[in-house]
Each structure stands twice: as structure tokens, then as C-alpha cells.
Amino acid sequence: MAFIELRDIEKSFGKNQVVKRLSLDVGKGEFVSFLGGSGCGKTTTLRMIAGFETPSAGSVKVDGRDMSGIAPNKRNLGMVFQNYALFPNMTVRRNIGFGLRIAGAKGAEVESRVDEMLGLIHMEEFAHRYPHQLSGGQQQRVALARAIAVRPSALLLDEPLSALDAKIRVKLRDDIRAIQQRLGITTIYVTHDQEEALSISDRVAVMREGRIEQIGSPFEVYNRPATPYVASFIGTLNLLSGAVADPSKGTLLVAGRELRSSGPIEAPAGAEVKLSLRPESLSIGAGQAGHNRIEGRIESVKFLGSVVRVVVETGGQRVFMDTFNDPSAPPPPVGSSVELSFPPEALKAGAAEAASEPERAAAAEEG
Amino acid sequence: MKRKTGLSWLWLLLGIAYFFIPLAATFLFSLRGKKGVFSFVAYANVFADPLFLKTFGFSLRMAILTVAAGLALIVPTTIWLHLKVPKARPVVEIFTLLPFVIPPIILAYGLIRLYAKPPIALVQSPVLLVAGYVIISFPYIYRSVDAGLRAMDLRGLTEAAQSLGAGWLALMLRVVLPNLRTALLSATFLTLAIVIGELTLANLLAWPAFGPYMAQMGRNRAYEPAALSIISFGLTWGAIGLIQALTRSGRDKASGIGAGAH
């Protein structure tokens, strides 16, 4: 049975419906991320679970208990905020002990639990500092410790890392995941950073305009996106256009070459369709027998560290290709002609109404 | 660079002179109670006057009541405003200007007309005076508290405290008020200073307050009013110094421990 259960919840602010019949089951001990663009309703959904917003319709259950009408301070849900929200008038120690004191725990009991929490976040030596004497990353660790000190039934985090710089973000997200797994605490994590969501979640719920577009393991949502939006939102995606050659065989004409796609196409022969192709499915050279091949000219080469991104122009369209860095084989020079190949399964037809162009471009840039 | 600092020093000195020359002149004048020599005779006269202590004591009591009533009324209201109806803040801000726009004399006449006869006859009671003072100090208290709340992410702290199980009382006592400390102190001392020196309301409602006493003194004596000015100046600055000291001690406690280990 699901530990957190959202049933057809909706939320409107005036005429603006921001969450639409959203249902979700989160298992006990599971780590689920809400991933989606700005304004898609992630925070609102989380706040309805926490009790800071009241759903316009639908129900929220935690551990079998219907949460409607229960005040936020009676829900026993830990919450971590983007801006830390530590109490500035209290030391780290008192911040972490706050919830325990509210719950009526006695001195020694509070202190030992606080010590345990300080150990968990490796901040024993900062116990007597005030929040303004800590870095952002340290503050967020304290906020995390404060939230789990009271042994909440679940942990809710709203973009906890987005105010931090890249390096600390990566470190801290791994810490959060490690702590979550160690304690086995059910967690919902809101982020708009796909890499973050994919790297630490058991399941990712991709949200769009107040709905969950797809929910699945990181592997699933990345490799088997249920909708064009998910496909383009997660990871970098090449969007190409081609003309259908044979719908039943799934063949198309792109830049004068016949290519095979993953399966039959639901469009008549000759129709113009959008195609999607992950950059990492492409490789330089003729590839194996049966692979699709395209030819083009290298427009630019971006060195991203372990990955090298090659932009190839083919028949008026641009194709991103990602390949692992190989110290013994530098990428071909800009301007030279190359042949690229990819397996037919990698080419998906029918991504016509995918995410808007800017989103795709942004996703491609971030890579 | 050098010329710039020189220039700013010049302005600073001009500013200091602007404020302190009249003060120094008043002070020197206040020392001339005895012919030919500097003396504190005027001060001695002021302190010897039983009316001084009596009126000052009365005004101080009124001021303390005003602070209590004003804070009790305005602090929760302002917090509620911030949390529940932040959109109404500009409107309230306009309301806070009213005591500046409407002269105290109109306030006083309004209060007298309204409360002189039954059903609510209050003119004989200091309650009316304190009520008037609360109105006069409303802008100062509201603005201090408003600034204090804006400086502290009230919404975030509220939600954090609630998610940790805190109810409204715990939230107020353990989170909001401690973080409003500086704001409350400055509201308190501003109100004290304003009420202790207030003239119009006390005069029209006929209370033996410090403001009317000072005015009276100014009409009848030569050196004592100057001494009185210096005394009340000292009291005001003493109060401001106290705010500084109290808030500083709070902050020192905050930054003293573990500092330097960044």
C-alpha cells in the first residue's frame, strides 16, 4: 500500500488552475522527485501535501491517514526549503532541537538526538554557530537535520539545492540521498534540474502544466519517455524532420537518405513528421550492419569533460552527437565531413508537438 | 581619492556643527544661572522643582502604558497582515501617515467631543490620553515592526516552525518575537520619547504631563528651560544608547562564539 497517496488533487488560485487531477502513490521509503519546468505546479503540489495549501479537490493521505483538515503542524512531515529558513535567533544546536522541544522532549533526550543529527550531517564543530555564520551548503544541511530530527513520517524538499553553487549542489544531493537511504525515510523532492532528479531518485514524476506527464524510474523516463514532452524535457534530444517513406515499415526520408525508425509510423506516406534522436545514440563511422547512416559536416566540437559533443550539419538540419572522450582519438576537425550512424530503435517518429523550441534549446545547452 | 575623503570629512564636520552648535549654545546658556560664573544652578532648580519629577513621572507612566497598549495592538496586527493579507500593506501604510497629516489638536478635539458625554465618558480618565498616544505613536510602532518583519522572512520561518510542529503560540514566542527584538526595542524607545515630550494632547485633556510643564517653564523662566532641554536631550540619547547597547549585546552573543573559524 502506498505511504503517500494523492488522489485526483486539484488546486486553483482564482481562475488559474495550477494542479489538475493529479494522482500519485509513493511507497514507504521511496524517493520520488517532481521534475518540471517553472510554474508547472511542483511547489503547489508539495505544499498541499505539507498542508500549507488546501487542495480545491481530491485527497491527500499519508500512512493511511486522510490529511484534509489537519493543520501543517499536526502532520509530522519534515520540510526543507529552498532558502533554508533556519531560525536566525538560534544556534545550529537549537535549530536542530527546535522540533523536539516543541514536541515536549526533555533536555538530555533533545541533546543526544541533536548530537546524532550533527554527526549525520558532519557538522559537530558548528553546533554553536548561528545560521548567518554558516555557508549556504552548511545551512541547508542544518535545515535537513532539523527536519529529520523529529522523525517525520516523510520528508518534503522544495528545490533545496537551487540556491547553491554547482559543486556543493552535487555533493549535497548525494549526501541527501545517502541519508535518505540510511534512514529509509519516504521523500518527495522537487527540482527543475533533471540531472539532479535522475541521479538521486527511485522514481521521477515529470510534471507539466499541473499534471504528471510520466512517472517512472530514471532509466524508464530517460529511455522510454511516454510523451514527446518528456522526451524533450529529459536529456538532450535531437529533433529532426523527415518525410514518411513507408509507414508500416517505419522508414523515412531525411536529407535524401532513407532511415529506419523504431517502429511503424502513424502517418501516411509522404507526410512530414518530427523525429527524435538522443545524441548519445549516434556514433562516428558506418556502425553495424542495419544501422542508419547520415552524412554531414562538422559544425562545432564542444569538449564537456568526459563527454565530447559534436554538432553536425546534415541536409540543413543540425544534429548533436555525444561521444565519450577518448584521449587517443581526438574528434575530427571542424568543417570536415563525417558519416554518423545509429541503430533504428534510437530514432522515434512522431515527436511533432514536443516541448517548445526554447526549452529544447535550453536542455540541449545544459546537456 | 584623497580629495574625496577630505571633502567628506568637511561635510561631516559641517553636519556636526549644524547639530551641535545650537546644543552647545543652549548648554552654555543653561550654565549662566548665576551672574558672572558658570554653574549648574539652573539644573539644581529644575531638579528641586517638585513639579519636574511629578510631571515627568506622570508622563513616563503614560508612556509605558502607551508602549504596552500600542505593542499589544499593533504587533499581532502587523504580523497577521504580513502573513494573511500582504496585499493590504500599502493601504495600511497610508493609514499610518494619518497621524502625521492630521494635527494632534484635531485629534484632541475629536476625542473630547466623542468621549466627553455618555454613553462613553472618558475625558476624566487617563485611558483616553493613552488611547490618543497610541494613535500618535502608531506610525512609529507600525513602521518599526513592519521593517523588522520584512527583514526576517516571516513566511519562511512560519512555515518552517509549523512543519516542525509549532502552533501559533510557540511560533510567536520562540521564533517571531525573538527575531523582532531590535524592532520592538526601537518602537518602544521612540514611543517613550514621543509621549514624554508630547504637548497638545496632554494640554487639551488637562493632564499634569511633562510636555505642558516644559512649555510652562519656557514661558516663565530664563535659564531653567535651557537646562530642561539639555536634560531631555540627555534622556533621549540615553534611551537611544540603551537601544544600541541592548541590540548589540544580542548580536555579540550571536557572533562572539565560534567566530573566525570561517
Ligand SMILES: Nc1ncnc2c1ncn2[C@@H]1O[C@H](COP(=O)(O)OP(=O)(O)OP(=O)(O)O)[C@@H](O)[C@H]1O
Ligand atoms: N499563492 C498563489 N496565488 C496565486 N497563484 C499562485 C500561488 N502560488 C502559485 N501560484 C501559481 O501557480 C503556478 C504553479 O506554481 P508553483 O509554485 O507550484 O510552480 P513550480 O512548479 O514550483 O515552479 P518553480 O519551478 O518556478 O518553483 C504558477 O503559475 C504560479 O504563478
Ligand SMILES: [Mg+2]
Ligand atoms: Mg517551486
